Amino acid sequence: MPDKFRRRLLSLLLSFYNSQHNGSSYLEEDFFEDSGYQRVYRKIYFNIFRNLGFIERILTEYTKNLKDKKAKSLLVLGTSQIFFMDDIPDYACINETVKLAPVYLKKFINATLRNIARNKEVLIQSYSIKENFPDWFVQKWANLFSNDCELDNFLNFFNKSPEFHSINMDSLTPEPYIKNASRSYPMDLASFYIPMLSGNIRASSIMDACAAPGGKTLVLSQLHPNAKITALDKDSKRSDILAHNVKKYNADNVRIINEDFLNFNLKNQEKFDLILLDAPCTGLGTMKRHPEIRWLRTREDIKKMASYQNKFLEKASQLVTHGGYILYSVCSLEAEEGIDVINNFIDSNPNFKIFTPNFHYIPSDFFWGKFYYTLPHKTLTDGFFAALLKNTA
Ligand SMILES: C[S@@+](CC[C@H](N)C(=O)[O-])C[C@H]1O[C@@H](n2cnc3c(N)ncnc32)[C@H](O)[C@@H]1O
Structure with missing residues (x-):
């Protein structure tokens, strides 16, 4: 059975890629409240948007001309878990994503995610904090900080979980x-x-x-x-x-x-x-x-x-x-x-x-x-x- 909460994450990603958000569609506090694993699903969501630049770059390297928005959303969901959900084994990240895929995409999603998972140790070495913010935002702040280290520090802190x-x-x-x-x-x-x-x-x-x-x-x-x-x-x-x-x-x-x-x-x-x-x-x-x-x-x-x-x-x-x-x-x-x-x-x-x-x-x-x-x-x-x-x- 496909996981209904991962399906929910998938539909959030699809509306994001279809620009169907109203510009302020935040994840509501209670979005996964009906799940016993609310923290896990929220963590997946936060990891996706905190690391989206890195994830999309990896997908560009591992796929050709990824135009299908459903395929892209599935791959983002799977890739983010492979890299950033240490408690979930790679095979589970892949299988759970493939279960959500329509028949015509199953093979492609499976093969691409396996390929990425095999190389993840090498791929993560190329991670850069700057790629996870829009270029215009990084450029704007680069002009304000006197050195690159402070800019990275600033961006890193913006990418951390909030203190409650x-x-x-x-x-x-x-x-x-x-x-x-x-x-x-x-x-x-x-x-x-x-x-x-x-x-x-x-x-x-x-x-x-x-x-x-x-x-x-x-x-x-x-x-x-x-x-x-x-x-x-x-x-x-x-x-x-x-x-x-x-x-x-x-x-x-x-x-x-x-x-x-x-x-x-x-x-x-x-x-x-x-x-x-x-x-x-x-x-x-x-x-x-x-x-x-x-x-x-x-x-x-x-x-x-x-x-x-x-x-x-x-x-x-x-x-x-x-x-x-x-x-x-x-x-x-x-x-x-x-x-x-x-x-x-x-x-x-x-x-x-x-x-x-x-x-x-x-x-x-x-x-x-x-x-x-x-x-x-x-x-x-x-x-x-x-x-x-x-x-x-
Ligand atoms: C930053 S939030 C306020 C947060 C709030 N001060 C607090 O500490 O909980 C901005 C608020 O401005 C309201 N707002 C937007 N345009 C407004 C307007 N023209 N007149 C009155 N309120 C407006 C929004 O509905 C929103 O609740």
Whole structure:
């Protein structure tokens, strides 16, 4: 019998090669929850997208003109297991893949995978970390690092499994990750520190402009217990999750609005003393937990996001009080989505100044001058950018 979970992986790969993803089709947390071997299948999935450049190069060497997408997907699935699933013997990696193949492909898949498995010790010697990221991404970062070693180090850390933390929402301290712990919320450390950057700001009204699923809202709620917090998100399903989290963690000073921030109207309400703008972005900083994202995004996407992010900042500037703050953040390390957005905004809004937050509780590795900037090989976290802006008008 073909393994139904490997079949699921195969159909994910097929939609990837047929470009049937919506640009953000991440593996859901519960995707293999119905399997007793969830960890194994998740590991296969992560290995595929972390090593796809290497796998595809080997396949180009061992096949001629591989146009059939089903054949390609099967070979990627089999090859990734042969190289990166040490606990599964090669014959099992091959047999399980051949079982999934339609009759017309069985012989070809079997012969190709056997051939690759025979030579795997030699082939792995040619592995290069750079081939496992799109060329445009490697070139971009090669220009930023002074030496090749640091570039490889950076890419290697982006290819590692994420470190999981939980945030204790009573004490606002990170703890080792415990699944389903009642007062703990699972969060990457770099994400947790972003709302913490507002720790010294006195704010009686706060807007979390892109709030769902709500990790940062919960931190804001605990950090500013006397403030009224408006948590807004455009996506209704995600807003439901936000509402669930706000209720579960008794964040009583939070009200939720399911609306487009760009259309948000103050009506009779006062402006906000602090706006957290955790803006939509390419998500390229989350490659540790979403390794496929590097293959889904393009340079064009970065530009599009940057122009969207400019609009968000402009909108936030109309909603913040004189003397108030905007905390801008993205889970991307691309300059276009971070420092360039901030510089463009300040150029056209000179009354806003970059404000250095008091960050004594956050390690200095998490900063780059006035900016919060988490390079994964330095902080062992996701890659985030954040800047705190003060309206000095
Ligand atoms: C990076 S995620 C926010 C993560 C969240 N701050 C947290 O810590 O859990 C960006 C969010 O922006 C929302 N979003 C995108 N466009 C929006 C818009 N025009 N108005 C409001 N929310 C929007 C998305 O639905 C998504 O939930």
